[in-house]
Amino acid sequence: APNDTSVKLAKIPQDKQLGKEAYKEAYPLEYNSFMKNNDTSPSPTGYGGAQAENSHLTEQPEMVENFKGYKFALQYDDDRGHTYAGEDFKNTKRLPGQKGNCITCKSSYMYDVYYKQSGWDYASKPIDEVMAPIEDDQWFGCSTCHDPETMELRVYQQGFIDSMARRGIDVNNASHNDKRAYVCAQCHNEYYFTKEDGRVNHPFDNGLDAESEYEFYQSGQAGAFKQDWIHADSKAPMLKAQHPDFETWATSVHADAGVTCVDCHMPYMRENGQKYTSHWMTNPLKTTEESCLKCHDESAETLKARVQTIGDNTFKLQRIAGKTVAQAHKTIKAAMDAGATDEQLEEPRQLVREAQWYWDWVAAENGMGFHNPDKIMRTLGLSIDKAHQCIEKTNAIMKGSL
Amino acid sequence: APNDTSVKLAKIPQDKQLGKEAYKEAYPLEYNSFMKNNDTSPSPTGYGGAQAENSHLTEQPEMVENFKGYKFALQYDDDRGHTYAGEDFKNTKRLPGQKGNCITCKSSYMYDVYYKQSGWDYASKPIDEVMAPIEDDQWFGCSTCHDPETMELRVYQQGFIDSMARRGIDVNNASHNDKRAYVCAQCHNEYYFTKEDGRVNHPFDNGLDAESEYEFYQSGQAGAFKQDWIHADSKAPMLKAQHPDFETWATSVHADAGVTCVDCHMPYMRENGQKYTSHWMTNPLKTTEESCLKCHDESAETLKARVQTIGDNTFKLQRIAGKTVAQAHKTIKAAMDAGATDEQLEEPRQLVREAQWYWDWVAAENGMGFHNPDKIMRTLGLSIDKAHQCIEKTNAIMKGSL
C-alpha cells in the first residue's frame, strides 16, 4: 500500500552483517537510538551510570581487599552503553593473559565466525590472537541480537543454550515474550569457564538464586572448576560472581507479570505516529515516561523515589556486607601471622568464600536491588551473617591457640 | 430498588453504643462479617493466622532467651480476630501487675467512659480496677472505629493524635482515604507508656522506621522512659518493639499508591447485589479475589506465591537475627561470669539493645515482610550485623581479660 510506512526487511551484504554501518539507512530509528548508547550521562539514582572510569573500586574501597590477588582488584568499572563494549574490553587492565572465551559476550563475531567454524575451539586460544581480526565496527553490532538475514531476535550463546536446556528449557522454541528476556539473558548472567575446554557455562542447574548457584560450585557440578583464585590475604579459594541480572529478574514481580528486560530498557518510542523499539539500552529512569508509565499510574517522581529507596536500602546492606567480608579476610590473615594452621583455618576460609559469594552476587548485579528487592536483600543478610561467623570462628581458634 | 451503595443510619440507644448487639439488626452485613472474626482458620502462608495458642515462643524459641526477665517470655501469641481482643487480653499471662493504659487499644470504653471523664487518669490506675466495669460485649465493638451517632470513622486515641500532630499531621482533618489507614494505625503501631503519667505515646518524631524510632529512645525524646526492662542474662537495658504495622505500611509501594489497610483487610463484598465493606479484618489471602484482584491482573496463585516468597525471605533472616541476638545475650553473660565489669560491657550491652530492637521491630510487625519488603529486610540486615558486633566486641574484651 502507498501509505504503508512499516519497516521493510533490508538485505544487508554478507560481509557487512557484523558491523552497524550497513544497517543505518534501512533502520534509521533503531540505528540512531542505538547510537545514543554513547551517552555518558550519570544515573538518576546515583547507582550505575555510564561515565568512563566510573570505578567500583573507588566507590567501594573494600573491593580492593575483597578481590586481592585477582584481576578485579586492578580495574573494575561500572558498565557503560553497548557501543563501548569493544573499547572498554580492549582497554581493561584485566585483559592481559585472558583467553578467547572472553569475547563470548562482546559481539557476535565469536558465533558467526569462530563458533560456526569450529565450536568452542576459540575459547581456549590466547585472547590477542582471537581478537586481532575483529574490526572496531564489529564489536557489538546489530547482529549481536538479530539474525541479519531476518532481523528476528536470536539466542545463540551456546553456553546459555546448554545451561537452560539442563533446566528443561529450549530457549529457541520459547515464546516471543520470553525471547525478549533471553536475548539479554545470554550475556547478563553469572558464568564460569569450564576447566575442561574453557567454554562458557552457567551454574543454573539447582535454581536461580545465590544459594543454589553456590551449591552448584560446592557439589562438584562445575567439574574440575573449583575456584577463580586464591585470596592473597586469607588464602581462601574464592569465586567471582558476575552480573546475575537474569537470575535476579527471573523470579521477580515483574517477571511474574511477563515484564521483560526489553519492556523497561528498550521501551517503544514514537515517530510520525508509528512505534519503534528504543535501542538505547540504558537506565530506564532516563526514559521513565515510556519505560514505566504505560503500566504504572504513579507519577514519575513517585516511581523514581521508590527505585531510589530500594537502591538506598540495598546499598546500605551491601556496604556493610562488603566491609565485613574485608575484615574477615584480614582476620584470617592475622591468624595465619600468629601461627594458625591450614587445617584450623579450613572452616573460616569456607565461610569467607561463601560470605563473599553472597555479597558479590549483589555487588555484581546491576539493578541495585530494584530488579528483585527481597531476594537481593536476603542474599545480603546471609553475607553479613556468614562474614561475621568467619570472624568469630577465626577469633575462637586464636583464643585457643594463643 | 435499594441503593446498592448506601445504608440507612440507625439510632443506637446511648447505653448500648459500646456493645455490638444493638447494631446487629440495623447493619446485618457488617455485623455478620464482623462476627467472622471468630474464625480461627490457619493463615494461607503459614505466617500469622488466628488459632488460639498460636505461640510465637514455641515457633521461635530464641524469643524465650531474648525476652528473658520480661513478661513477653511468659506468653506471646500471634494476634487473632478483633472479636477475641477482650478474651485474649484478660487471659494473657502478661496481664498481672499492669496498669489501665493497657486497655487503650482493646475497646472504646477507655475513651467514651474514662478519657471523656478525666483524660489520661485511667492510664496509671491498676488494671483490675480499670477493666472491672467493662462487659464482655463492650470489648472491641462497633464504637471502636465508628462514632455511634453518625457511624463515621473516628480517630480518638489521644496518644496517636498527639504523636501525629508532632509530625505536623492533624489526623482528624485528614482526607477520607487517609482516615481509612489512621483508624487502624491508632492501635497498630509501636508505642510506649510515658514515665511521667503513663499515657500512650509513639516514637514517630524523627521518622517512621526502626532507626529513627531507636534514635528517639536514645536521644532522650522519650523523657524519663529509658527501657522496658533489664535483660535477665546480659543485664542490658532493653526495649520492646510492638506491632509497627502502621510505620511499615506508611512508606510502602501500596501507601504510595494510596492503598490503605482497609482496602486489603476490609475489601468491598456483595450480597444480593448490595455492596458492603467486609468487617472480617483478617489475612487478606483468605479473600484474595476481593482484596487483591480488584487492582491486580496477576492470578490469585501468582499473587499468593509472591506473598509467600516475601514471607519466606523475611522469616529466613528473622530467624538468623533472632538467634544471633540470643547468642549475644549469652555471650555477655559468659563474660560476666568470667569477671567482665559493667564498664567493659557498656558497649556490648548497647549493641545487643540495638540489635534486638531491629529484630523485634520485624518480629513484632504483622505482615512478615509483605507490608514493605525492602524496608523490613534492611532492618533485619542491621540486626544481624549489630548482634554479631556485640559478640565480637564481647569476645575481644574477654580475650584481653583472660
Add this chain to the structure above:
Amino acid sequence: MEFKELFQKHTLACLAGGFVIGVAVCGIGSAAMAFSGSPAFCGSCHAMKGEAATFAMSSHRALECTDCHLPHDNAVHYMFEKGRTGMIDTYHEVLRDYPANIKISSEGRQTVNDNCLRCHQTTMGSVHADVGVSMDTGGDCLKCHSSIAHGSNHLEGGIKVE
C-alpha cells in the same frame, strides 16, 4: 425476589427469551442499536457503574463501550455476541449474584485486544505484533495498556451511611 425464583425455575426459557428480545430490541432501529452500546446504556446497570465512571475520564471516552467489548470482524458475529453477552449480563444483574469485583474473562480480553489493533494497526505497523496469532507478543496490548480505558486505581469511594 420473584424474579429470582422465576429465573431459577425457567432458566433456559428465560435465557432464550432474553436472547430473542435482545436481538429484536436491537433490531428495531439504528438509534436503539447505537444507544444499546453507549456508555449511558451500559452504565445504567449497578454492576457497570464503576467502569462507566472510570471510562468517562479516560482518553477514549468518546467511544462506545461496544467498540472495545464486542467483536467487529463481521456483523453476524457482532450481533450474536451482543445477544449472548447481553443475556449473561442481564441474568446476573437480575439475580444480583455477581461478584463484588467483576474481572474480564480471557475471551473478553482477546476481544478487546483485537479491537485495539483494529484502530491502531498503523501505530503497530513496524514493531513485532502478531495479533491474532498469539497474545504472547508485542501485540498483547493489555500487558502495557490495561489501564487505558478504566484507569488502574480501582478505589471506588465509600458506601454512604445516610
